[in-house]
Amino acid sequence: MTDAARGFSSRAIHVGQEPDPTTGSVVTPIYQTSTYKQDGIGGLRGGYEYSRSANPTRTALETLIADLEGGSRGYAFSSGLAGQDCVVRALLRPGDHVLIPTDAYGGTFRMFDKVAKPWGIDYDIVPIADADAVRAAVRPTTRMIWVETPTNPLLGIADITALGGIAHSAGAVLVVDNTFASPYLQQPISLGADVVTHSSTKYAGGHSDVVGGLVVVREGLTIEVPDGDPVGPDAATRVGFHQNSIGSIAGPMDAWLVQRGLKTLAVRMERHCDNAEKVVDFLTAHHGVSHVYYPGLPDHPNHDIAARQMTRFGGMVSFRVRAGEDVAVKVCGETQLWTLAESLGGVESLIEHPARMTHASVAGTELEVPSDLVRLSVGIEDADDLIADLGQALDRLA
Ligand SMILES: *Cc1c(COP(=O)(O)O)cnc(C)c1O
Numbered sequence: 001m002t003d004a005a006r007g008f009s010s011r012a013i014h015v016g017q018e019p020d021p022t023t024g025s026v027v028t029p030i031y032q033t034s035t036y037k038q039d040g041i042g043g044l045r046g047g048y049e050y051s052r053s054a055n056p057t058r059t060a061l062e063t064l065i066a067d068l069e070g071g072s073r074g075y076a077f078s079s080g081l082a083g084q085d086c087v088v089r090a091l092l093r094p095g096d097h098v099l100i101p102t103d104a105y106g107g108t109f110r111m112f113d114k115v116a117k118p119w120g121i122d123y124d125i126v127p128i129a130d131a132d133a134v135r136a137a138v139r140p141t142t143r144m145i146w147v148e149t150p151t152n153p154l155l156g157i158a159d160i161t162a163l164g165g166i167a168h169s170a171g172a173v174l175v176v177d178n179t180f181a182s183p184y185l186q187q188p189i190s191l192g193a194d195v196v197t198h199s200s201t202k203y204a205g206g207h208s209d210v211v212g213g214l215v216v217v218r219e220g221l222t223i224e225v226p227d228g229d230p231v232g233p234d235a236a237t238r239v240g241f242h243q244n245s246i247g248s249i250a251g252p253m254d255a256w257l258v259q260r261g262l263k264t265l266a267v268r269m270e271r272h273c274d275n276a277e278k279v280v281d282f283l284t285a286h287h288g289v290s291h292v293y294y295p296g297l298p299d300h301p302n303h304d305i306a307a308r309q310m311t312r313f314g315g316m317v318s319f320r321v322r323a324g325e326d327v328a329v330k331v332c333g334e335t336q337l338w339t340l341a342e343s344l345g346g347v348e349s350l351i352e353h354p355a356r357m358t359h360a361s362v363a364g365t366e367l368e369v370p371s372d373l374v375r376l377s378v379g380i381e382d383a384d385d386l387i388a389d390l391g392q393a394l395d396r397l398a
Contacts, residue, residue, distance in 0.1 A: 012064070012068060012262050015067040016028075016061070017259070028057060028060045029056075029057065030057055030252050030256045031051075032252050035050055035051065036048040036049055052249055055255070061214075061250070061262075062074040062075055068184075069188075069189055069196045071216035071217055071218050072217055073239070073240065074215065074216045076258065077248050077249060078249060078250055080107075080202075080211075081213065082248035083197050083198070084177075084197055084213070087195055088116050090238040091143070091144065094121065096121050097121070097142045098143070098145070099144070099145045100123050100146045101125070101128040102126065102366055103148075103152065109361075109362055109367055124137050128149070131166065134166055135166050138166065143223075144173050144174075145166065145167045145172055145173075145174050146177070147177065148179070149180075149186075149309075150180045152179075152316070152375075153293075153358065155293040155316060155317075157301075157302035157305050159309075160193055161192045161309070163192075164191065173221065173223065174188075174193045174194050174195075175197060176188035176193040176196050177196075178197065179199045180202075180203075180344075181310055183196075186310045193218070194221050195217050195218070197214065197215050198213060200214050203265065203269065203315075204258055204265065205261040206261040206265065208345075210258060212254050213250075215239055221234075222234055222235060272314065272378055272380060273315060275379070275386060277296060277313075279390070280296065283317070287322070288323065289321065290320045292317065292318075294313060295314070316375070319373070319376075320374075321372045324371075325372050329353050329356065331351075331393045332374060334393040338350065338351040339351070344377035349377060349379035351375070354374075358375070
């Protein structure tokens with residue numbers, strides 16, 4: 001049986017992870033080395049010469065994520081934003097225009113607004129759940145459509161196939177930040193995306209013990225480059241060239257932690273989804289909650305699209321507190337099992353107030369989020385305990 005014919009979990013546990021040829025070590029070693037002995041000048045053992053350019057532990061992770069996302073090449077970075085920055089630099093140049101979502105991750109918005117824009121890359125903010133609005137915002141210079149689906153923190157859903165069509169007819173690439181869904185629930189390249197990014201800090205790592213980023217480029221993606229460009233049109237080569245030239249790589253220990261996380265992604269995501277569905281049922285019935293955001297709810301505006309492109313609906317849930325901002329803030333401070341913290345995607349459940357925490361930097365912009373909103377990263381503890389803890393806080397305060 002070839003790797004390609006195997007299921008997700010078999011590949012997650014085996015691709016890029018052949019037992020170590022020297023010792024038979026079943027687990028990929030952490031090659032904590034910066035350099036490699038050469039057998040005579042230029043005689044590289046296995047192609048390794050210096051660990052910014054390549055390191056076997058990182059190669060194992062890069063091989064694995066390319067396979068799980070169905071792309072040609074994968075790249076591992078020191079953070080999600082480092083990977084995103086590399087994609088922007090590798091595939092865009094000053095004068096280009098980008099479309100970004102109304103509820104993008106705050107750090108993504110800051111990168112486009114404060115880093116890429118001064119470099120000469122203009123952007124417009126569009127409601128990416130509305131394909132017609134995206135089509136209308138395309139300009140002759142648009143070279144990239146940046147999408148998150150589901151979005152953070154409002155769990156909006158974009159139609160990846162429709163947006164791929166819009167991007168390709170405009171001569172642009174579709175980049176999907178797949179952090180919230182993870183490759184277990186959604187594989188954007190198979191739906192028409194060109195590039196996938198991850199904050200592996202979240203579900204890919206899964207244990208809140210590492211900061212990292214992943215980028216996967218689809219087979220055969222090329223972009224237009226001016227005559228004399230030093231790297232050429234092949235998009236995967238460009239990302240690899242920029243990764244090495246800029247240097248924001250994942251170190252071997254971090255690459256190893258993310259690889260270990262991916263081995264259990266399937267079982268973790270099933271449990272995240274099971275627990276999230278139970279929490280959603282509880283919140284939907286609670287008098288103190290005015291609205292629940294979850295793509296699995298039949299009344300979610302793009303539930304049908306989510307059902308088509310995701311296998312399940314994920315572990316992120318947001319809700320609005322009927323009594324308003326002050327009570328929403330208090331609820332976040334009154335849970336015991338749910339930890340008040342930023343980030344998401346780990347085994348432990350987290351609660352936060354986006355307007356004052358993760359999304360404080362977008363206050364006053366088009367990306368502003370409701371002040372009575374609470375965001376949950378539903379972990380894999382016992383669902384009854386999670387519901388009881390939320391319940392005691394909501395019953396008393398809301
Ligand atoms: C956290 C996050 C990022 C940024 O990743 P870092 O690892 O924190 O740099 C990007 N996109 C989404 C959706 C995220 O949740």
